[in-house]
Amino acid sequence: MTRLTAMLAATTVLVSAFALSAQAAEVHVLNWKGYGADEPWAVEAFEKATGHKVVNDFFNSEQEMLTKLRTNPGLYDVVMINAAFTGQALAENLIQPIDTSKIANYADISPEKATSPMLNKDGKVFGVPWVWGLTAIAINEKSFETPPTSISVMWDEARKGRVVIRDDAVEAIQFGAIASGQNINDIKDMEAVKAKLTSLMPQIRTFWSSENDWNQMVASNQIDVGTYWSGSADRAKTQFKLPVSLVVPDEGAVAWLDAFSIPAGSKNVEGAEAFINYMVDPTFYVEWVTKVGAPVSANVKAVAALPEDSFNRKMMGDPKVAERIQFQAPITDAQREQYLAIWQELKVNVK
């Protein structure tokens, strides 16, 4: 009887010791769902290589991500933030400086991305650039003999009722700015943007909100063209074998930069550094692109490791494309509210 009790006690101690050690080595990651960090093969490879266990959590909008950081201090070790929002997270003391000497792959990140003023403050690094991509337009290859080159295809009478746009105020307004030939970060003529979007409304079939919406509508051949993200278009083609291809219109496209940060109060900074290093590593990136489809890595060596004719290397590396794209700058709360009011009004007046 005593022996049994002793054994039981020993087991309990052992189990709790395991539980404790497991807990100590957990890396809590906050990111979009289906966006690289939660790929099972990647998580497995990272865990095998470093011994840290990855726990993924997700958000559906930048506002939700910020709220999760605010309400759960100390829970997350790594957070993926669109660089346009890094400043806001920093201003609210939600993230901490990163010791880049602990992240071996940081040296290979393209210098103009690494030194972006959105990610650096007072000589300290608050975000490690991960990938960048475009919000451009994508087409259903079945509906076009030759791919269009101009954004005006969205307004083409022949495409009426077969056009989609994302249900997102900021994206819609910036898209309108590009269509009316303006700087997305300094919209001077908001009336022109409104007029452009108002004339687009009758063309629209529906507003999409997730990658899955977009892909399903193409799969059932319900749409011809719509705004889409470059990484998602690549995934639609690679992973889901859909007839989707991305067009960077002559008028330009919105570019964004996604970066990793370490939340203030992280309990496993060492694990966070290891995870970020793995995420920007060429090995992970090449596998991600080949197996799933992804945006363009900020790591120069990772992009160079792709086949020469790959979309992310050829098209996105094209200097002519680089000239046309405009990187998103941070948006103030007042601007966001103004955009939302305009967008809601447009959606209501469509009826």
Place this chain on the structure above:
Amino acid sequence: MATPTAGRRGIGPALPLLLPAYLWLTMAIFLPLSAMAFFSFMTDLPLSGKAWSLTVQNYAAFFSSGLYLTLLLSSLRLGLEVTLWCAVIGFPAAYVLAKVLKGRAREAIFLLVILPFWSNGLVRIFSWVMVLREGGILDTALNAVLPFRISIDLMYSYPAVIIGLVHSYVPYMVLTCYLTLQAIDDSLIEAARSLGATRLQTLRRVIVPLAMPGLIAGAVLIFVPVVGSFMEPRILGGRTGTFYGTVIEDQFVAVFNWPLGAALSFILLAVVLLILAAASPVLRRAA
């Protein structure tokens, strides 16, 4: 003298029976609702870590532009239309269930009416997506039968929203009407007929007035949730699917402006209560 004592004695032992229900109601309805009422007067959520203060700005926002009023009116119209269609479809079905069918057949048909309740709402909506779209089940089936070609594409339109909502809510109308219709004494209908009333007259003068409480109860059960509905318009409505409910959802989910979302919800609640209050003389007479 004996009665009050009995009454007092009655409530004592009843307390343990009442307590769980009232505790639950307090916790599940009163607390969250009062928290929401409080949020609706705040400038920002305390969770956001920013400073906040009390304001009526969120309610003022409703009146500051015609936007929310237009949306509210279109949602009220949607509610009325869906309720009307539910009555048109549900009442005859309830009549057949209560008065025509007997025994096994009634049970079987009844089961079919309740069946949709057993499936998840989202699943039902997505099955409509498959039916309504161009090249979908309805389109293919009709073209297989008809000698000429027609193209049915109801997806992402106002009719699609109505179809989806009517489908979700018609069982309420059938059930409430069934209960009142079943209670009508058959001999009343026979008496009307034997006194020379036509079928239509019997329906208008005897059956509908007697079944009115069921119709009204069904209408209220349907109208209130439909005015605030957001899932069906969003999925089935496409670009025409912006309603009061979807805008409230946006405030909570997309832009994290809970105070405005809460204020908009309370305005909706007030409007619905006003409509019910205005209609209450009619409702009371009918009941």
